[in-house]
Amino acid sequence: MAKLSKEQIRLLKVRRVIKSKKPEFRHFAWRTKLKLRRLGWRRPRGRHNKWRLRIGGKWSGMYHPSPAFSSPKLVRGLHPSGYEEVLIYNVKDLEKIDPERQAARIASCVGLKKRLQIEEKAKELNIVILNPTKR
Incomplete structure:
Protein backbone atom coordinates (compact mmCIF):
# COMPACT_ATOMS: atom_id res chain seq x y z
CA MET A 1 0.00 0.00 0.00
CA ARG A 76 -9.17 10.67 -8.44
CA GLY A 77 -7.06 8.61 -10.82
CA LEU A 78 -5.45 6.48 -8.10
CA HIS A 79 -5.35 2.69 -8.20
CA PRO A 80 -7.47 1.04 -5.46
CA SER A 81 -4.20 0.21 -3.68
CA GLY A 82 -3.50 3.95 -3.42
CA TYR A 83 -0.68 4.14 -5.96
CA GLU A 84 -0.56 6.33 -9.07
CA GLU A 85 -0.35 4.13 -12.15
CA VAL A 86 2.53 4.65 -14.59
CA LEU A 87 2.58 2.79 -17.90
CA ILE A 88 5.91 1.07 -18.60
CA TYR A 89 7.22 0.04 -22.02
CA ASN A 90 10.87 -0.74 -21.23
CA VAL A 91 13.42 -1.04 -18.41
CA LYS A 92 14.49 2.62 -18.75
CA ASP A 93 10.97 3.82 -17.88
CA LEU A 94 11.34 2.30 -14.39
CA GLU A 95 13.97 4.89 -13.45
CA LYS A 96 11.38 7.69 -13.68
CA ILE A 97 9.12 6.10 -11.03
CA ASP A 98 8.93 7.20 -7.38
CA PRO A 99 8.41 3.88 -5.51
CA GLU A 100 6.59 5.49 -2.58
CA ARG A 101 3.82 7.15 -4.63
CA GLN A 102 3.74 5.33 -7.96
CA ALA A 103 3.33 1.77 -9.21
CA ALA A 104 4.16 0.33 -12.62
CA ARG A 105 1.70 -1.18 -15.09
CA ILE A 106 3.46 -3.00 -17.92
CA ALA A 107 1.94 -2.16 -21.32
CA SER A 108 0.07 -4.96 -23.09
CA CYS A 109 2.27 -4.66 -26.18
CA VAL A 110 5.40 -5.70 -24.23
CA GLY A 111 6.56 -9.26 -24.93
CA LEU A 112 7.43 -11.92 -22.34
CA LYS A 113 11.23 -11.56 -22.58
CA LYS A 114 11.21 -7.81 -21.92
CA ARG A 115 8.43 -8.19 -19.34
CA LEU A 116 10.62 -10.52 -17.27
CA GLN A 117 13.52 -8.05 -17.47
CA ILE A 118 11.23 -5.23 -16.29
CA GLU A 119 10.00 -7.34 -13.37
CA GLU A 120 13.58 -8.17 -12.28
CA LYS A 121 14.63 -4.51 -12.35
CA ALA A 122 11.45 -3.48 -10.51
CA LYS A 123 12.23 -5.96 -7.74
CA GLU A 124 15.71 -4.40 -7.33
CA LEU A 125 14.23 -0.87 -7.16
CA ASN A 126 11.35 -1.95 -4.83
CA ILE A 127 8.70 -0.85 -7.33
CA VAL A 128 5.24 -2.43 -7.22
CA ILE A 129 4.00 -3.95 -10.49
CA LEU A 130 0.22 -3.93 -10.83
CA ASN A 131 0.05 -6.62 -13.54
CA PRO A 132 2.85 -9.12 -12.89
CA THR A 133 3.41 -12.22 -15.04
CA LYS A 134 1.47 -15.25 -13.84
CA ARG A 135 3.83 -18.13 -13.19
Missing part, protein backbone atom coordinates in the same frame (compact mmCIF):
# COMPACT_ATOMS: atom_id res chain seq x y z
CA ALA A 2 1.26 3.46 -0.86
CA LYS A 3 1.95 5.98 1.88
CA LEU A 4 -1.41 7.71 2.20
CA SER A 5 -2.91 10.10 4.68
CA LYS A 6 -5.88 9.00 6.80
CA GLU A 7 -8.08 11.27 4.70
CA GLN A 8 -6.99 9.57 1.46
CA ILE A 9 -7.60 6.11 2.93
CA ARG A 10 -11.10 7.20 3.96
CA LEU A 11 -11.77 8.69 0.51
CA LEU A 12 -10.67 5.49 -1.25
CA LYS A 13 -13.38 3.67 0.71
CA VAL A 14 -15.90 6.39 -0.19
CA ARG A 15 -14.94 6.08 -3.86
CA ARG A 16 -15.50 2.33 -3.77
CA VAL A 17 -19.05 2.90 -2.47
CA ILE A 18 -19.79 5.65 -5.02
CA LYS A 19 -18.57 3.54 -7.95
CA SER A 20 -20.59 0.51 -6.81
CA LYS A 21 -23.79 2.56 -7.06
CA LYS A 22 -22.88 4.25 -10.36
CA PRO A 23 -25.16 3.32 -13.27
CA GLU A 24 -23.92 2.11 -16.64
CA PHE A 25 -23.90 5.09 -18.99
CA ARG A 26 -25.28 4.05 -22.36
CA HIS A 27 -25.57 5.49 -25.87
CA PHE A 28 -28.85 7.31 -26.54
CA ALA A 29 -30.52 4.74 -28.82
CA TRP A 30 -28.84 1.61 -27.42
CA ARG A 31 -32.16 -0.24 -27.15
CA THR A 32 -33.08 0.17 -30.81
CA LYS A 33 -29.78 -0.48 -32.63
CA LEU A 34 -27.61 -3.51 -31.91
CA LYS A 35 -24.33 -1.83 -32.84
CA LEU A 36 -24.96 0.93 -30.29
CA ARG A 37 -24.98 -1.58 -27.42
CA ARG A 38 -21.24 -2.04 -27.83
CA LEU A 39 -20.55 1.69 -27.74
CA GLY A 40 -20.04 3.54 -24.52
CA TRP A 41 -21.46 6.92 -23.59
CA ARG A 42 -22.12 9.46 -26.32
CA ARG A 43 -23.64 12.80 -25.44
CA PRO A 44 -27.04 13.33 -27.15
CA ARG A 45 -26.59 16.32 -29.47
CA GLY A 46 -29.74 16.39 -31.59
CA ARG A 47 -31.67 19.64 -31.81
CA HIS A 48 -35.00 18.05 -30.88
CA ASN A 49 -33.63 15.17 -28.81
CA LYS A 50 -35.97 14.58 -25.86
CA TRP A 51 -33.27 12.82 -23.86
CA ARG A 52 -30.92 15.80 -24.16
CA LEU A 53 -33.75 18.09 -23.02
CA ARG A 54 -34.57 15.64 -20.19
CA ILE A 55 -38.26 15.60 -20.95
CA GLY A 56 -40.08 13.30 -18.52
CA GLY A 57 -40.56 9.64 -19.38
CA LYS A 58 -38.25 9.73 -22.38
CA TRP A 59 -35.03 9.23 -20.44
CA SER A 60 -36.10 7.33 -17.33
CA GLY A 61 -33.51 4.74 -16.44
CA MET A 62 -30.87 6.38 -18.62
CA TYR A 63 -28.39 8.71 -17.00
CA HIS A 64 -26.22 11.59 -18.06
CA PRO A 65 -22.78 11.58 -16.46
CA SER A 66 -22.50 14.42 -13.98
CA PRO A 67 -20.06 15.59 -11.30
CA ALA A 68 -22.17 13.71 -8.74
CA PHE A 69 -20.84 10.39 -10.08
CA SER A 70 -17.13 11.37 -9.95
CA SER A 71 -14.55 10.34 -7.38
CA PRO A 72 -13.33 12.64 -4.61
CA LYS A 73 -10.60 14.96 -5.95
CA LEU A 74 -7.84 13.72 -3.61
CA VAL A 75 -8.09 10.13 -4.84
Whole structure:
Protein backbone atom coordinates (compact mmCIF):
# COMPACT_ATOMS: atom_id res chain seq x y z
CA MET A 1 0.00 0.00 0.00
CA ALA A 2 1.26 3.46 -0.86
CA LYS A 3 1.95 5.98 1.88
CA LEU A 4 -1.41 7.71 2.20
CA SER A 5 -2.91 10.10 4.68
CA LYS A 6 -5.88 9.00 6.80
CA GLU A 7 -8.08 11.27 4.70
CA GLN A 8 -6.99 9.57 1.46
CA ILE A 9 -7.60 6.11 2.93
CA ARG A 10 -11.10 7.20 3.96
CA LEU A 11 -11.77 8.69 0.51
CA LEU A 12 -10.67 5.49 -1.25
CA LYS A 13 -13.38 3.67 0.71
CA VAL A 14 -15.90 6.39 -0.19
CA ARG A 15 -14.94 6.08 -3.86
CA ARG A 16 -15.50 2.33 -3.77
CA VAL A 17 -19.05 2.90 -2.47
CA ILE A 18 -19.79 5.65 -5.02
CA LYS A 19 -18.57 3.54 -7.95
CA SER A 20 -20.59 0.51 -6.81
CA LYS A 21 -23.79 2.56 -7.06
CA LYS A 22 -22.88 4.25 -10.36
CA PRO A 23 -25.16 3.32 -13.27
CA GLU A 24 -23.92 2.11 -16.64
CA PHE A 25 -23.90 5.09 -18.99
CA ARG A 26 -25.28 4.05 -22.36
CA HIS A 27 -25.57 5.49 -25.87
CA PHE A 28 -28.85 7.31 -26.54
CA ALA A 29 -30.52 4.74 -28.82
CA TRP A 30 -28.84 1.61 -27.42
CA ARG A 31 -32.16 -0.24 -27.15
CA THR A 32 -33.08 0.17 -30.81
CA LYS A 33 -29.78 -0.48 -32.63
CA LEU A 34 -27.61 -3.51 -31.91
CA LYS A 35 -24.33 -1.83 -32.84
CA LEU A 36 -24.96 0.93 -30.29
CA ARG A 37 -24.98 -1.58 -27.42
CA ARG A 38 -21.24 -2.04 -27.83
CA LEU A 39 -20.55 1.69 -27.74
CA GLY A 40 -20.04 3.54 -24.52
CA TRP A 41 -21.46 6.92 -23.59
CA ARG A 42 -22.12 9.46 -26.32
CA ARG A 43 -23.64 12.80 -25.44
CA PRO A 44 -27.04 13.33 -27.15
CA ARG A 45 -26.59 16.32 -29.47
CA GLY A 46 -29.74 16.39 -31.59
CA ARG A 47 -31.67 19.64 -31.81
CA HIS A 48 -35.00 18.05 -30.88
CA ASN A 49 -33.63 15.17 -28.81
CA LYS A 50 -35.97 14.58 -25.86
CA TRP A 51 -33.27 12.82 -23.86
CA ARG A 52 -30.92 15.80 -24.16
CA LEU A 53 -33.75 18.09 -23.02
CA ARG A 54 -34.57 15.64 -20.19
CA ILE A 55 -38.26 15.60 -20.95
CA GLY A 56 -40.08 13.30 -18.52
CA GLY A 57 -40.56 9.64 -19.38
CA LYS A 58 -38.25 9.73 -22.38
CA TRP A 59 -35.03 9.23 -20.44
CA SER A 60 -36.10 7.33 -17.33
CA GLY A 61 -33.51 4.74 -16.44
CA MET A 62 -30.87 6.38 -18.62
CA TYR A 63 -28.39 8.71 -17.00
CA HIS A 64 -26.22 11.59 -18.06
CA PRO A 65 -22.78 11.58 -16.46
CA SER A 66 -22.50 14.42 -13.98
CA PRO A 67 -20.06 15.59 -11.30
CA ALA A 68 -22.17 13.71 -8.74
CA PHE A 69 -20.84 10.39 -10.08
CA SER A 70 -17.13 11.37 -9.95
CA SER A 71 -14.55 10.34 -7.38
CA PRO A 72 -13.33 12.64 -4.61
CA LYS A 73 -10.60 14.96 -5.95
CA LEU A 74 -7.84 13.72 -3.61
CA VAL A 75 -8.09 10.13 -4.84
CA ARG A 76 -9.17 10.67 -8.44
CA GLY A 77 -7.06 8.61 -10.82
CA LEU A 78 -5.45 6.48 -8.10
CA HIS A 79 -5.35 2.69 -8.20
CA PRO A 80 -7.47 1.04 -5.46
CA SER A 81 -4.20 0.21 -3.68
CA GLY A 82 -3.50 3.95 -3.42
CA TYR A 83 -0.68 4.14 -5.96
CA GLU A 84 -0.56 6.33 -9.07
CA GLU A 85 -0.35 4.13 -12.15
CA VAL A 86 2.53 4.65 -14.59
CA LEU A 87 2.58 2.79 -17.90
CA ILE A 88 5.91 1.07 -18.60
CA TYR A 89 7.22 0.04 -22.02
CA ASN A 90 10.87 -0.74 -21.23
CA VAL A 91 13.42 -1.04 -18.41
CA LYS A 92 14.49 2.62 -18.75
CA ASP A 93 10.97 3.82 -17.88
CA LEU A 94 11.34 2.30 -14.39
CA GLU A 95 13.97 4.89 -13.45
CA LYS A 96 11.38 7.69 -13.68
CA ILE A 97 9.12 6.10 -11.03
CA ASP A 98 8.93 7.20 -7.38
CA PRO A 99 8.41 3.88 -5.51
CA GLU A 100 6.59 5.49 -2.58
CA ARG A 101 3.82 7.15 -4.63
CA GLN A 102 3.74 5.33 -7.96
CA ALA A 103 3.33 1.77 -9.21
CA ALA A 104 4.16 0.33 -12.62
CA ARG A 105 1.70 -1.18 -15.09
CA ILE A 106 3.46 -3.00 -17.92
CA ALA A 107 1.94 -2.16 -21.32
CA SER A 108 0.07 -4.96 -23.09
CA CYS A 109 2.27 -4.66 -26.18
CA VAL A 110 5.40 -5.70 -24.23
CA GLY A 111 6.56 -9.26 -24.93
CA LEU A 112 7.43 -11.92 -22.34
CA LYS A 113 11.23 -11.56 -22.58
CA LYS A 114 11.21 -7.81 -21.92
CA ARG A 115 8.43 -8.19 -19.34
CA LEU A 116 10.62 -10.52 -17.27
CA GLN A 117 13.52 -8.05 -17.47
CA ILE A 118 11.23 -5.23 -16.29
CA GLU A 119 10.00 -7.34 -13.37
CA GLU A 120 13.58 -8.17 -12.28
CA LYS A 121 14.63 -4.51 -12.35
CA ALA A 122 11.45 -3.48 -10.51
CA LYS A 123 12.23 -5.96 -7.74
CA GLU A 124 15.71 -4.40 -7.33
CA LEU A 125 14.23 -0.87 -7.16
CA ASN A 126 11.35 -1.95 -4.83
CA ILE A 127 8.70 -0.85 -7.33
CA VAL A 128 5.24 -2.43 -7.22
CA ILE A 129 4.00 -3.95 -10.49
CA LEU A 130 0.22 -3.93 -10.83
CA ASN A 131 0.05 -6.62 -13.54
CA PRO A 132 2.85 -9.12 -12.89
CA THR A 133 3.41 -12.22 -15.04
CA LYS A 134 1.47 -15.25 -13.84
CA ARG A 135 3.83 -18.13 -13.19
